[in-house]
Amino acid sequence: MSRSQAAPDAVDSPLTDRLLAGLPADAVVTDPDITASYAHDMASFCPSGSPAVVVLPRTVEEVQHVMRTATELRVPVVPQGARTGLSGAANASDGCIVLSLTRMNRILEINPVDRIAVVEPGVINADLSRAVTEHGLYYPPDPSSWEMCTIGGNIGTASGGLCCVKYGVTAEYVLGLDVVLADGRLLSTGRRTAKGVAGYDLTRLFVGSEGSLGIVVRAVLALKPQPPQQLVLAAEFPSAAAACDAVCRIMAGGHVPSLLELMDRATVKAVNDLAHMGLPETTEALLLAAFDTPDPAADLAAVGALCEEAGATEVVPAEDAAESEMLLQARRLSLPALEKVRGTTMIDDVCVPRSRLGDLLDGIEQIAEKHRLTIGVCAHAGDGNTHPTVCFDAQDPDESRRARASFDEIMALGLRLGGTITGEHGVGVLKKEWLARELGPVGMEMQRAIKQTFDPLNILNPGKLF
């Protein structure tokens, strides 16, 4: 794309002129047909506007130029990765600069002795995962969108994934960051060492800040050694309560599965309808457990016995890696499959202490009945992190209203059970009214004070989080 393709009126605007003073022409896009495609992420029910311009920098200096320009002209900046987010955190506002980091996609270093990688923010999660595998290393965070989502986006939302029950979330793998601040200055945080406590932990403040405190332009990530191939077991339960009981027994029993996922009946049926996988539709809850230990079959046998104690009607360990992968594929298809049920979904992300998982699933069932909706639940059960997925027809105003109401009731229930409104998807615009309910007035005041400290002009992703 060349400068000549930009709409003439936009090129002549002071904003575009100023941006072009420090960016190559192909990095400044004003063609409305193209900028419109940068308007929003994958969340439903989240308003979005029309960006004035989309910038696609390739260097730290170019990002600094963008932020200096935005500060000078008081123009809001919305940073974006692959826009696979589920909370509207990357949605454009009218007249903003969309700052897409997708062209800053170099893996700068992989070091097997120090077990770190240094990357630019636009690196695709799966690209990094594959690259470190070649060095015998493992980058655990694996959001479902891992083939598309960027490390910068993962850092912005502190993404989770299927492996978190053993390996934790993105936040635990970010050792240090280079961040362009609102006024264009460059801040380095953290370290490339295994340990370090020099000053306040600003690194973690940026992780999960949804682009509202600064623009991450480089990250030092911790890596693990590549574990053995995991082996998966599937267990069928006559009720969600029994499956949750099994989860509690497994975790109280001291087991460390590499994955412990739950799919309820609605989800299993939706996956079968989509992909004809032959999952057992008579089951009320399907639990998938995996181990990547030296002897996964032995660990699966122990966990299988606990599932039977909790009332599992069928326990089927995968024979091999291929069968394991088929089961994981079924789990990964849950959300797209549920989308087919009524055309649209709202994906919730409530996380409760795992001892309350049964209460949460029970309550969600009641909410679904009350609102006469299908709410399919897939869950990172070992973490107590559920994705109740409200299926609705967006063309039907009443059904849409009931969908939104049930979505909110699930968050209220999660908070009552000692949980959080978001385990891994973030607040964005979707849940910003709910953040105050979780954090309370003192918490909100300190959140706003942090924002004010880093972004006094409120130009960094304004209107997100709170």
Next chain:
Amino acid sequence: MSRSQAAPDAVDSPLTDRLLAGLPADAVVTDPDITASYAHDMASFCPSGSPAVVVLPRTVEEVQHVMRTATELRVPVVPQGARTGLSGAANASDGCIVLSLTRMNRILEINPVDRIAVVEPGVINADLSRAVTEHGLYYPPDPSSWEMCTIGGNIGTASGGLCCVKYGVTAEYVLGLDVVLADGRLLSTGRRTAKGVAGYDLTRLFVGSEGSLGIVVRAVLALKPQPPQQLVLAAEFPSAAAACDAVCRIMAGGHVPSLLELMDRATVKAVNDLAHMGLPETTEALLLAAFDTPDPAADLAAVGALCEEAGATEVVPAEDAAESEMLLQARRLSLPALEKVRGTTMIDDVCVPRSRLGDLLDGIEQIAEKHRLTIGVCAHAGDGNTHPTVCFDAQDPDESRRARASFDEIMALGLRLGGTITGEHGVGVLKKEWLARELGPVGMEMQRAIKQTFDPLNILNPGKLF
């Protein structure tokens, strides 16, 4: 201790009167003989003053009363745990309130399903470790002072320990906090769930903040299942460089030891002199590796072979748990043993990328020669985190000057090697001139801005960190 024991002039001061309005008499100590014993932690070369009063609250409300009083009267507050710190971060200033959290020492909850403990800040690390063991659980962070130090102190300094190479530092185990702010308001951060991304991560901002942002009064801690008993191997090397090469081979080889420690010749000799343990004094570097895996002997055999490839002259796996414990005991005695060499020590805490560990040890040897000093090095080698311990006679001004100079030169070397001035001991007053050299002007400005946000009157542990 009763109110009548307090010095009459102090009791009549507005500060003491105001404190006594919300605290029981035995929680307010003004007897100068007693308050003097709260003056400082265990660091050398760190100035300390005389507190006006020591308060020993038992409840959150009492802590809130202390902070409200301090805000009202603009009196500095120095929070303290067991004062086992090594950077002067808990040192009193003249006229301050010492806020000792040692009486808030209840373990409020241990939950094996959710794998969390909820504790007050004055709980001793070893008390928590033993209590969770009874539930089949494990609280990994294990600073050398674990029999004395408090969880609140561990959180304040983001403490490490021997287990970090596998299990990480204190920061990774703090899920949520209750914090009394400078003005007495109560802030709750974080969560008791396995995951959660609602708002900025304020929890991690408090971890390692050395009491300068708020007073931690309650913590939700993550626990792990109790691992199998670890088995230790000792390997002797003809040079520190060869031992560091072994460390790199072990980590690049994908091994996950539960401990990987190094003691240099000076340290080995000091331990033998102190405890007659019969360690091999002809070795230039002793490496201890441990595994708490299902088959530790097999893992030790693999690591032993890598040690031999790197030039180890002797590789001795412990026969059993008792022999393992003896080797760990030798490691834990390193610092007290080095203290005997010249009467006083300055314990550095430089952490470098582990690939640069050999360069660091080489440089430390040159610094020791240049300054004609014994600098014993024990190190959490697997983390690249070294404790170069400068031995000197505090009565000898020239030796003391050389000790301080070598201490500083080691930090400069650590920074040149891409490391940090402090891996786990914190900045306190000991290293505050060095923080700016590590963080740079933009970093320091943002650190100060955070401090200003949480403590606008600068009454929380002023003069620490920066």
